[in-house]
Amino acid sequence: MSEKKQSSIMSQEMTKVISLCRRRGFIFQSSEIYGGLESCYDYGPLGVELKNNVKRFWWNAMVRDHENIVGLDAAILMHPRVWEASGHVEHFTDPMVDCKVCKHRFRSDMVEGDKCPDCGGQLTEARQFNLMFKTQMGAVTDDAYEVYLRPETAQGIYVNFLNILNSSRQKVPFGIAQIGKAFRNEITPRNFTFRTREFEQAEMQFFVKPGTDKEWFEYWKEQRMNWYYKLGIRKEKLAFHQHDKDELAHYAADAYDVQYEFSFGWKELEGIHNRTDYDLKKHQEFSKKNQSYFDDQTRERYIPYIIETSAGVDRTVLTILMDAYEEQQLEDDVRIVLHLSPAIAPYKAAIFPLVKRDGMPEMARKITDELKKRYMVFYDDGGAVGRRYRRQDEAGTPFCITVDSQSLEDQTVTIRDRDSMQQIRISVDQVAEWLNEKVTA
Numbered sequence: 051m052s053e054k055k056q057s058s059i060m061s062q063e064m065t066k067v068i069s070l071c072r073r074r075g076f077i078f079q080s081s082e083i084y085g086g087l088e089s090c091y092d093y094g095p096l097g098v099e100l101k102n103n104v105k106r107f108w109w110n111a112m113v114r115d116h117e118n119i120v121g122l123d124a125a126i127l128m129h130p131r132v133w134e135a136s137g138h139v140e141h142f143t144d145p146m147v148d149c150k151v152c153k154h155r156f157r158s159d160m161v162e163g164d165k166c167p168d169c170g171g172q173l174t175e176a177r178q179f180n181l182m183f184k185t186q187m188g189a190v191t192d193d194a195y196e197v198y199l200r201p202e203t204a205q206g207i208y209v210n211f212l213n214i215l216n217s218s219r220q221k222v223p224f225g226i227a228q229i230g231k232a233f234r235n236e237i238t239p240r241n242f243t244f245r246t247r248e249f250e251q252a253e254m255q256f257f258v259k260p261g262t263d264k265e266w267f268e269y270w271k272e273q274r275m276n277w278y279y280k281l282g283i284r285k286e287k288l289a290f291h292q293h294d295k296d297e298l299a300h301y302a303a304d305a306y307d308v309q310y311e312f313s314f315g316w317k318e319l320e321g322i323h324n325r326t327d328y329d330l331k332k333h334q335e336f337s338k339k340n341q342s343y344f345d346d347q348t349r350e351r352y353i354p355y356i357i358e359t360s361a362g363v364d365r366t367v368l369t370i371l372m373d374a375y376e377e378q379q380l381e382d383d384v385r386i387v388l389h390l391s392p393a394i395a396p397y398k399a400a401i402f403p404l405v406k407r408d409g410m411p412e413m414a415r416k417i418t419d420e421l422k423k424r425y426m427v428f429y430d431d432g433g434a435v436g437r438r439y440r441r442q443d444e445a446g447t448p449f450c451i452t453v454d455s456q457s458l459e460d461q462t463v464t465i466r467d468r469d470s471m472q473q474i475r476i477s478v479d480q481v482a483e484w485l486n487e488k489v490t491a
């Protein structure tokens with residue numbers, strides 16, 4: 051399929067999701083009232099709940115469920131030598147060409163020939179541009195440090211290897227997990243929040259004895275794919291892609307991507323890499339601090355190998371939204387629904403009084419107050435109940451609880467399921483337990 055045809059199909063599906071994100075408050079363009087800042091996005095009320103739920107889902111799967119994984123929250127600004135040791139200063143570059151007429155910049159491998167794709171002007175020769183964002187640290191410009199906004203969170207983990215080893219009573223094999231922002235000055239950001247200059251990573255670096263790395267690599271491949279299944283993403287849209295020799299980083303022994311089939315093609319959600327002992331060796335060389343591990347059982351000393359699982363949080367959120375989005379043709383209209391897993395949906399339930407009188411609002415309020423002690427829930431008494439259902443369908447709220455006239459007589463409520471639109475009636479004092487079972491399943 052030609053690039054053009056692909057991007058026009060992309061725009062149909064993507065445009066619908068972007069429109070929903072804006073309409074319901076998941077994701078907005080950054081600085082929109084000033085015309086927007088390209089490739090930067092803000093998460094609105096529903097978006098931040100969804101994103102926080104995804105991050106918690108990851109943290110629980112990695113840190114809470116594994117006794118040999120501990121957490122870290124390292125600073126975004128790091129010593130400039132870190133990026134010399136990691137190779138980013140020298141190698142983290144893209145070849146760029148500039149248009150001499152309109153001044154637009156392109157990655158040279160993204161343009162054909164020597165003419166500007168935007169205006170037809172003459173392009174410059176390709177030059178290497180570093181993708182790290184630079185800034186100054188210090189009060190006086192003269193003695194200011196030049197520092198970088200980290201282009202990946204991984205290095206914050208590597209330079210804390212000894213600190214954590216010495217303070218947490220962990221023994222190899224063990225892992226360090228971190229969620230945090232990273233910055234890359236990509237010249238061609240694209241596809242909404244799929245590729246952005248500021249993004250959030252969820253990374254885990256697992257330190258293992260050399261020789262056991264292949265086994266652990268397989269273990270983490272399986273664990274990570276299962277995580278996406280548990281998120282509720284359709285299995286047939288997920289696949290592994292193994293890096294061949296051309297794609298493989300020079301230090302990596304093996305690498306697989308978890309890919310999702312977007313409308314614009316199969317794209318990487320997460321990288322699982324066998325990074326060998328490359329990173330700790332480099333930091334040992336540049337810092338002159340011994341990074342080896344002493345195994346007091348076997349009396350061996352070695353530099354651990356690292357198995358890395360590196361996921362993009364924003365990408366995962368976009369994948370969840372695109373995978374969950376459906377337009378259903380009903381008898382008389384079209385229903386837009388987000389089939390989000392209850393575990394990560396922004397609101398677990400919405401509570402409606404059928405009408406705004408006869409004590410129904412009071413009873414619905416009481417249910418809301420009870421449920422909100424444990425969950426994000428939403429009270430809504432505005433407009434026809436059918437329209438309230440539809441608003442929650444677009445927000446991905448799995449359950450709508452309605453107080454009607456029967457509720458006042460026998461203390462029951464209806465619960466309407468988002469996906470099937472079927473309703474059941476249960477006793478009001480069973481609602482909290484019923485909901486708890488559904489959202490933790």
Ligand SMILES: [Zn+2]
Nearest residue numbers: 149152166169
């Ligand atoms: Zn141009």
